[in-house]
Amino acid sequence: MNQRELNDLILQMRQIGNDTQTCEVKESRKKIPENITDTLSAFSNGEGGTIILGVSEKEGFIPVESFDARAMQEALSAKCDLMTPRVRPSIEILPFEGANVLVAHVPAMPVKDQPCYITTKGRYQGSYIRTGDGDRKLTQYEVDRLIEERSQPTFDDDTVPEATLDDLDKNLLTPFISRQRELHPRIFGTRSDEDIIIGMHVAKRDDDGTIRPTLGGLLALGLFPQQFFPRLNxxxxxxxxxxxxxxxxxxxxxxxxxxxxxxxxxxxxxxxxxxxxxxxxxxxxxxxxxxxxxxxxxxxxxxxxxxxxxxxxxxxxxxxxxxxxxxxxxxxxxxxxxxxxxxxxxxxxxxxxxxxxxxxxxxxxxxxxxxxxxxxxxxxxxxxxxxxxxxxxxxxxxxxxxxxxxxxxxxxxxKRKMTASEKTISDYPSVEDAIIKLLSTRTSANTRELAELSGLSRSTITSHLRSMIKQNIIEPTEPARSPKQRYRLVREQ
Known part of the structure; x- marks a missing residue:
């Protein structure tokens, strides 16, 4: 951080009256506060951040008198040693409004090393994340998710102990199996249905050798997955x-x-x-x-x-x-x-x-x-x-x-905003021209389709169709009164 960036950052905090999501200010007049380790953890587990020591927030973000930047640099380094993994910020002493302050940039910890926590408190009690201008302790669930990032989760491959293959929907499973044979004939072309669903992890053998659906198989292809997991909906x-x-x-x-x-x-x-x-x-x-x-x-x-x-x-x-x-x-x-x-x-x-x-x-x-x-x-x-x-x-x-x-x-x-081109459908000055244009882009259309597209009633569309038939512009594709009746343009001879 250079001098101008420091000035701009502190000016911003003066204007808003508090710390920010990415910057924490501490007076550290005589010693570093104990909760500085919370901030080291929070910045490490997030997107990183900046700690400024020697500036008083309660006094309006002004320099602290008699602040010993060199001593605080050593003290901050000692606090970094209290973390697992150890935090390694870049630390520098910069002049600010006639005094020296300590600026430490804490980088985000690599995902594979998170969570960063206070060693003496342990992973589940000493891990924090930055929220607004403060540090919040991570929940057990959040810590577990960070640990999960270190390897590929396999919860979707868990077998469902109470479920059987009868809990899979044949209307979904049958085309699924057929698709595997179609896509991978050399692998699945001659294999049994049972082998295919096991190979695709739709099901697995449990410890007793019974084939049971996996969580992923049940969710994708099951009859009623919520019978076993009511809230997976x-x-x-x-x-x-x-x-x-x-x-x-x-x-x-x-x-x-x-x-x-x-x-x-x-x-x-x-x-x-x-x-x-x-x-x-x-x-x-x-x-x-x-x-x-x-x-x-x-x-x-x-x-x-x-x-x-x-x-x-x-x-x-x-x-x-x-x-x-x-x-x-x-x-x-x-x-x-x-x-x-x-x-x-x-x-x-x-x-x-x-x-x-x-x-x-x-x-x-x-x-x-x-x-x-x-x-x-x-x-x-x-x-x-x-x-x-x-x-x-x-x-x-x-x-x-x-x-x-x-x-x-x-x-x-x-939500999409209405445009000026949207209108209430009320006036149709050229219905027959529109029907001609539509039929020129498709083979045929029935009365229902034309009514839906135009917003007109079927009786109105039918009246126009009769007129166009008399004019030899369009022709029916089926005998009169056929439920499959459609209309097409008359082809020029």
Missing amino acids: ITFTAFPGVTKSEVVDDSRRFLDSQTIIGPIPLMIEDALGAVTKNMRTGAIIEGAFRKDVPDYPRKAVREAIANALMHRDYSPDARGSQVQVNMYADRLEVLNPGGLFGSVTIDTLGTIGISSSRNQFLSNILETTPYPDGGYVVENRGTGYQIIEEQLQAALMNPPQPKSTLSFFSLTFD
């Missing part, structure tokens, strides 16, 4: 205002609330349905037809929910916490237990080539877990966040807002 809540405390009609605190259960592919679809039901869908008029424009792009919402279920923490300590989908008047929030894992950070989210999965077996299973209506739950290529960004950008919406702590990860979408 999704809760959806639509709030009337911008906070959870606002009420409707002086009584209701939410507009809609659902607990969504089932295997992951069905939970994703049901959660997406809940969001769709509760959000506004506007329309942009193009000729006589409309283009639906939802508050939140469905593909982005689906991806966010799928990512939350795939990457959430499934350790025993977190199995009492669910994925939350919270809709407010101005935003949509998807929140899951457990922060970002491994090499992925907020800054590298969506970066090509940077991907890390907390639940490697579940991720692999979900790659070929089918949705009932086609497709698969995830691509498992580290592209999920990119898809979300692209969908929001295409809808001219703000980028997603991620937040990661040791305890949770959340992704927030700002």
Whole structure:
């Protein structure tokens, strides 16, 4: 830190009246306070920070008289020796307003060495994290998550002792197995169904030799996973205002609330349905037809929910916490237990080539877990966040807002603002021209499709279709009164 940076930093604290998230000031008039070790731990377990000794916060961030910077440098180094692993800050003495102060920059500890804790208090009582302008002791759960970062977790590969293969959904399992044979014929082409589900970690043999579903297999392909893990579900809540405390009609605190259960592919679809039901869908008029424009792009919402279920923490300590989908008047929030894992950070989210999965077996299973209506739950290529960004950008919406702590990860979408081009569908000056334009881009269309696209009633569309048939502009594809009736442009001879 140079002289100007020090001056700017202390000026900032004078203006706000307290320390900051990344800077702690101590008087240390005669000795270093005992709680300086809390700060050393907190900065080491976070993103690093700066400690300034010889400046008085209570006096308005002015230099302390008779401050012995050299002696305090030695004392601070001694405090660093009380930490495990030892903290190694860069320490320098700088002049400030006619006095010398001690400035120590504490770097973030490498992930593999965290948590950094006060040796005499032990890992679970002596580990801290920086919160605002203070230091907060880490909970046991947070300490465990830091330790977990040192190796690949395997909680998703735990067998479920009470479950059997009958608890797997054959409607999901059968196409899953078929997909494995299709993708990997040399590996699975001639192997039994049992061998495939064991090889893919959908199930494992327990100590008695009984084949039982794994946690990941049950969550992805189970009939009713919540029978064994009641809180491994999704809760959806639509709030009337911008906070959870606002009420409707002086009584209701939410507009809609659902607990969504089932295997992951069905939970994703049901959660997406809940969001769709509760959000506004506007329309942009193009000729006589409309283009639906939802508050939140469905593909982005689906991806966010799928990512939350795939990457959430499934350790025993977190199995009492669910994925939350919270809709407010101005935003949509998807929140899951457990922060970002491994090499992925907020800054590298969506970066090509940077991907890390907390639940490697579940991720692999979900790659070929089918949705009932086609497709698969995830691509498992580290592209999920990119898809979300692209969908929001295409809808001219703000980028997603991620937040990661040791305890949770959340992704927030700002609600789409209505544009000037959105109109109430009331006037259709050129319905027949619009029908012609539409049929020129597709093989055929039925009355229902045309009514949905235009916002007109079926009877109105039917009247226009009859007129166009008489004019030999369009023709039916089926005999009269056929329930499969569709219409197409008359081809020129």
